Amino acid sequence: MASNGEVQAFLALAGGLRISAVYVALIILMGAFLAFLVINQRRTKLVGIGDGGHHAVARMIRVHGNFCENAPFAMASLILLPLLGASPLVVHAVGLLFLAGRIAHAYGLSRTAGSSPGRVAGMIMTLTSSLISAASLLALVLIR
Numbered sequence: 396m397a398s399n400g401e402v403q404a405f406l407a408l409a410g411g412l413r414i415s416a417v418y419v420a421l422i423i424l425m426g427a428f429l430a431f432l433v434i435n436q437r438r439t440k441l442v443g444i445g446d447g448g449h450h451a452v453a454r455m456i457r458v459h460g461n462f463c464e465n466a467p468f469a470m471a472s473l474i475l476l477p478l479l480g481a482s483p484l485v486v487h488a489v490g491l492l493f494l495a496g497r498i499a500h501a502y503g504l505s506r507t508a509g510s511s512p513g514r515v516a517g518m519i520m521t522l523t524s525s526l527i528s529a530a531s532l533l534a535l536v537l538i539r
Contacts, residue, residue: 411477411486418490419470425494426466429459429501450508458504462497465521469493472528479535489528496520 436455437443446453469489476486496517503513 411481411483412474414483414486415473415477415490418473418486418494421490421494422466422470422497425497425501426459426462429455429462432505433459454504454508458501461504462501465493465497465525468525469528472525472532475532476528476535479532480539481531481535485527485531489524489531492520492524492527496522496524 433452433455436449436452437447440447440449440452442449442452446456472489473486476489477483496519498517499513499520500517501513503511503515503517506513
């Protein structure tokens with residue numbers, strides 16, 4: 396028979412994983428949406444593979460690719476954090492910063508290949524999310 400403390404620990408873990416699952420699902424949906432935008436650009440420009448020399452297609456491929464380069468780290472962190480006992484606040488901070496950052500970055504990059512406020516803000520939020528994730532994971536493993 397499980398003690399009251401064990402039951403509370405399990406419920407806390409399950410709650411943290413439910414929070415993470417929402418963010419992971421939103422990240423997956425964002426990746427699918429960006430893939431759709433690449434497909435739409437290719438279809439519009441009649442490009443079967445690659446960018447066909449079209450800057451708009453190349454930029455959209457980079458928007459999707461940039462997202463895909465960052466998403467696995469965020470999803471891994473979002474799963475590991477509650478498993479190691481991170482507070483829901485940390486999980487929310489990582490998830491919200493990552494999603495807001497990737498949305499801002501995707502918007503900025505989809506508008507221009509040059510520097511833009513969206514790209515800059517997006518990278519700042521994404522890197523902040525990554526640093527919070529890494530610091531939290533290390534703290535949970537090394538200090539506890």
